[in-house]
Amino acid sequence: MFAQLPSYDHLMRSTRRHFFGTSALGLGALAMRGIVGEAHAAPLPQGTHFPAKAKRVIYLFQAGGPSQFETLDPKPLLRERHLQPLPDSVRQGQRLTGMSGYQATLSLAGSFVDFKRYGQSGIEYSDIMSHTGRLADELCVIRSMHTEAINHDPGITFFCTGNQVAGRPSMGAWASYGLGSMNENLPAFIVLVSQDANKDQPLYSRLWGSGFLPSEHQGVKFKAGTEPVLFLTNPEGVSSHARRGMLDALGKLNADQRNTELDPEIDARLAQAEMAYRMQTSVPEVADLSQESPATLAMYGDSVKTPGSFAANCLQARRLVEKGVRFVQLFHQGWDNHGGLPGGITHQCQQTDQASAGLIQDLKQRGLLEDTLVIWGGEFGRTAYGQGRISKDSYGRDHHPRCFSLWMAGGGVRGGHVHGQTDEFGYNIVRDPVHVHDLHATMQHLLGVDHERQTFKFQGRYYRLTDVAGSVVKSVIA
Numbered sequence: 283m284f285a286q287l288p289s290y291d292h293l294m295r296s297t298r299r300h301f302f303g304t305s306a307l308g309l310g311a312l313a314m315r316g317i318v319g320e321a322h323a324a325p326l327p328q329g330t331h332f333p334a335k336a337k338r339v340i341y342l343f344q345a346g347g348p349s350q351f352e353t354l355d356p357k358p359l360l361r362e363r364h365l366q367p368l369p370d371s372v373r374q375g376q377r378l379t380g381m382s383g384y385q386a387t388l389s390l391a392g393s394f395v396d397f398k399r400y401g402q403s404g405i406e407y408s409d410i411m412s413h414t415g416r417l418a419d420e421l422c423v424i425r426s427m428h429t430e431a432i433n434h435d436p437g438i439t440f441f442c443t444g445n446q447v448a449g450r451p452s453m454g455a456w457a458s459y460g461l462g463s464m465n466e467n468l469p470a471f472i473v474l475v476s477q478d479a480n481k482d483q484p485l486y487s488r489l490w491g492s493g494f495l496p497s498e499h500q501g502v503k504f505k506a507g508t509e510p511v512l513f514l515t516n517p518e519g520v521s522s523h524a525r526r527g528m529l530d531a532l533g534k535l536n537a538d539q540r541n542t543e544l545d546p547e548i549d550a551r552l553a554q555a556e557m558a559y560r561m562q563t564s565v566p567e568v569a570d571l572s573q574e575s576p577a578t579l580a581m582y583g584d585s586v587k588t589p590g591s592f593a594a595n596c597l598q599a600r601r602l603v604e605k606g607v608r609f610v611q612l613f614h615q616g617w618d619n620h621g622g623l624p625g626g627i628t629h630q631c632q633q634t635d636q637a638s639a640g641l642i643q644d645l646k647q648r649g650l651l652e653d654t655l656v657i658w659g660g661e662f663g664r665t666a667y668g669q670g671r672i673s674k675d676s677y678g679r680d681h682h683p684r685c686f687s688l689w690m691a692g693g694g695v696r697g698g699h700v701h702g703q704t705d706e707f708g709y710n711i712v713r714d715p716v717h718v719h720d721l722h723a724t725m726q727h728l729l730g731v732d733h734e735r736q737t738f739k740f741q742g743r744y745y746r747l748t749d750v751a752g753s754v755v756k757s758v759i760a
Contacts, residue, residue: 329460329461329462330461330729330730330731331730331731331732331735331736332730332732333730334653334728334729334730334731335653335693335694335728335730335759335760336653336654336655336692336693336694336728336729336730337464337608337653337654337693337729338464338603338607338608338609338610338653338654338655338693339454339457339608339609339610339654339655339656339657339693339725339729340599340600340603340610340611340612340641340654340655340656340657341453341454341609341610341611341612341656341657342596342612342614342634342638342641342656342657342658342659343438343441343442343611343612343613343614343659343660344614344617344630344634344658344659344660345434345438345483345485345613345614345615345616345617345660345661346434346482346483346615346616346617346618346619346660346661347434347437347617347618347660347661347662347663347664347681347682347686348617348627348630348659348660348663348664348686349393349617349619349623349627349663349664349679350425350663350664350685350686350687350704350708351391351393351395351664351666351679351708352393352394352395352408352410352623352624352627353407353408353410353411353627353631353687354407354408354411354423354425354687354688354689355425355686355687355704355708356393356397356406356408357393357666357704357706357707357708359706359707360390360391360392360393360666360707360708361392361393362392363390363392364390364391364392364674365389365390365391365672366389366390367387367388367389367390368388368389368390368666368667368707368709369707372666372705372707372709372710373388373709374710376684377432378680379432379433379680379681381620381669381680381681382665382667382669382680385669388665388667389667389668389672390666390667390668390707391665391666391667391668391672391677391679393408394623394624394675395408395409395410395624396408396409397409398412398415400415400416400417400418400419401415401416401417401418401419401698402419402698403418403419403697403698403699404418405418405421405423405698405700410627410628410631410632410635411631411635412635413635413636413638413639413640414635414638414639414658414689416639417639417642417643417691418698419697419698420642420646420651420691420692420697420698421642421689421690421691421697421698422689422690422691422695422696422697422698422699422700422701422758423687423688423689423699423700423701424687424688424689424690424700424701424702424716424721424755424758425685425687425700425701425702425703425704426685426701426702426703426704426711426713426714426715426716427659427663427685427686427687427688427702427716427717427718427721428683428684428685428686428711428715428716428717428718429441429661429662429683429686429717429718430446430683430718431446431661431662431683432662432681432683433681434483434618434661434681437661437662437681437683438483438485438489438661439488439489440661440718441661441718442489442490442611443489443493443747444718444719444722444746444747444748444749445749448486448488449488449493449494450493450494450745451491451492451493451494451495451499451738451745451747452471452488452489452490452491452492452493452500452501453609453722453725453747454470454471454473454490454501454608454609454611455471455490455491455492455493455495455499455500455501456495456499456726456736456746456747457470457471457608457609457729458470458471458498458499458608458609459492459495459496459499459738460726460729460731460736461608461729461730461731462608463606463607463608464606464607464608465564465605465606465607466560467560467561467563467564468561468564468565468568468602468605468606468607469501469502469557469561469607470499470607470608470609471490471499471500471501471502471607471608471609471610471611472501472502472503472504472602472607472609472610472611473490473501473502473503473504473610473611473612473613474503474504474595474598474599474610474611474612474613475503475590475595475612475613476590476591476592476595476612476613476614476615476633477506477588477589477590477591478585478588478590478591478592478633479592479614479615479616479633480615480616480626480629480630481615481616482615482616482617482618483615483618485613485615487503489613490503490611494738494740494741494745495738496546496547496549496550497547497550497551497554498550498553498554498557501609501611504569504598505590506589506590506594507589507590508566508569510565510569511558511561511565514558514561514562514565515562516562522562525559526559529552529555529556529559532552532555533552536548536549536551536552564605568598568601568602568605569598569601571586571594571597571598571601574597578597578644579597581636581639581640581643581644582594582596582597582636582637582640582641582644583636583637583640585633585637586637586640591633591637592612592614592633592634592637593633593636593637593640595612596612596637596638596640596641597637597640597641597644599612599641600641600644600645600648600650603645603650603654604648604650614630614633614634616629616630616633617630617660619664619678619679620669620670620678620679620680621669621670621676621677621678622676622678623676623677623678623679624675624676638658641656642656642691642692645692646692650692651691651692651693652692652693653692653693653694654692654693655690655691655692655693655694655695655725655728655729656690656691656692656693657688657689657690657721657725658688658689658690659686659687659688659689660686660688662681662682662683662686663682663683663684663685663686663687664679664680664681664682664686665679665680665681665682665709666682666707666708666709667679667680682709684709684710684711685704685708685709685710685711685715688721690758693728694728694759694760695728695758695759695760696757696758696759696760697760699757699758701714701716701755701757701758702714702715702716714757716755717751717752719748719749719751719752719753720752720753720754720755721755722747722748722752723748723752723753723754723755724754724755724758724759726747726748727754727759728759733746733747733748733752733754734746734748
């Protein structure tokens with residue numbers, strides 16, 4: 283005779299561990315369907331709060347902090363005053379990194395690039411971003427971004443998760459949790475990391491992690507080449523029919539364990555196993571770039587033919603959103619130019635400029651740009667003053683969180699528009715500041731989500747991507 287399993291009430295009385303373990307069970311149960319049988323359903327999304335302008339996001343994250351002075355925010359005064367001291371009245375006692383704090387004089391560094399006006403909007407872009415500039419009327423440039431982080435790890439963590447301290451859910455995980463997937467055969471959140479970039483600053487999987495959200499919402503990192511997901515194919519001797527039978531049996535065992543242990547993460551683990559099974563057929567198809575026409579490949583540049591390059595990843599991102607992936611985030615390192623200018627940033631733009639523009643063109647011609655939000659930018663900007671030895675032809679720039687630039691396109695964004703303004707030195711914001719929380723709130727708004735209402739209860743508190751701040755920047759919305 284089999285022993286009777288302990289009841290829920292008995293478990294609650296008997297162990298403190300189970301009592302605290304169920305604190306998230308109520309919300310977890312609402313977010314999960316039963317997973318017993320042939321078809322194991324994805325978690326129930328919270329859904330939109332109002333009609334969405336964007337269905338999906340492609341975030342082109344330029345890790346390291348691109349200089350706004352060489353890309354998106356022209357400052358002719360810096361060139362006029364090259365090597366002259368930064369006035370104390372401009373700095374206003376603001377903190378510096380340890381890399382600049384030792385310098386007796388903060389000498390201004392004029393940019394080597396020239397800026398040109400593009401399109402009917404007449405927005406200025408640097409000559410090393412000419413491909414992007416030709417799409418000026420499609421883009422919204424924000425020149426008044428600011429952040430609280432002055433170093434890379436907290437800076438990139440802040441942008442990716444809404445908090446400088448590691449452990450919070452990433453913005454892609456929030457999109458997956460809140461909106462669900464548009465293709466049950468592919469993850470809702472996929473990450474691509476450039477293999478042709480200079481690996482100056484490390485990237486960690488927690489940047490696309492799920493934090494305290496159910497783990498099936500974490501980003502799935504695709505590798506370069508013909509097998510983007512490791513161990514996706516069945517081992518030799520294991521048929522698809524046998525794998526299906528194993529997962530069905532595993533589902534029944536996990537259901538028993540869930541009923542006993544009351545842990546919603548058991549459901550998440552099995553949902554991931556089910557997704558891996560379905561990806562066995564969907565991933566090889568979507569990863570095969572050989573299906574693209576020569577005309578499409580030409581838009582992204584020659585390096586699109588190199589697996590794992592930024593250009594190849596941009597094309598891969600278009601194919602993924604075309605198949606219904608909700609959030610695709612590309613990471614391209616190498617923008618931490620403390621020295622070596624003009625060479626370093628010129629090389630970075632050679633790798634990224636044409637491909638970024640090609641992505642916008644490709645999305646537009648396929649009718650996808652209208653409801654796909656594309657964002658390009660890094661974790662902070664660079665200083666108006668130079669770093670280290672500065673000469674007429676060589677300089678570098680330190681980290682600058684006070685003001686920097688990024689661009690957005692598609693997905694309900696107002697094209698041919700510049701938001702915000704910095705002072706003539708490019709050191710402080712003088713009009714329409716945009717904080718990281720504001721950017722996240724705006725991104726969620728375009729996806730049809732009220733950033734104050736999309737929450738998850740964890741350890742007795744309701745959390746959200748924007749923490750306890752953030753306002754939608756309405757002027758950038760079309």
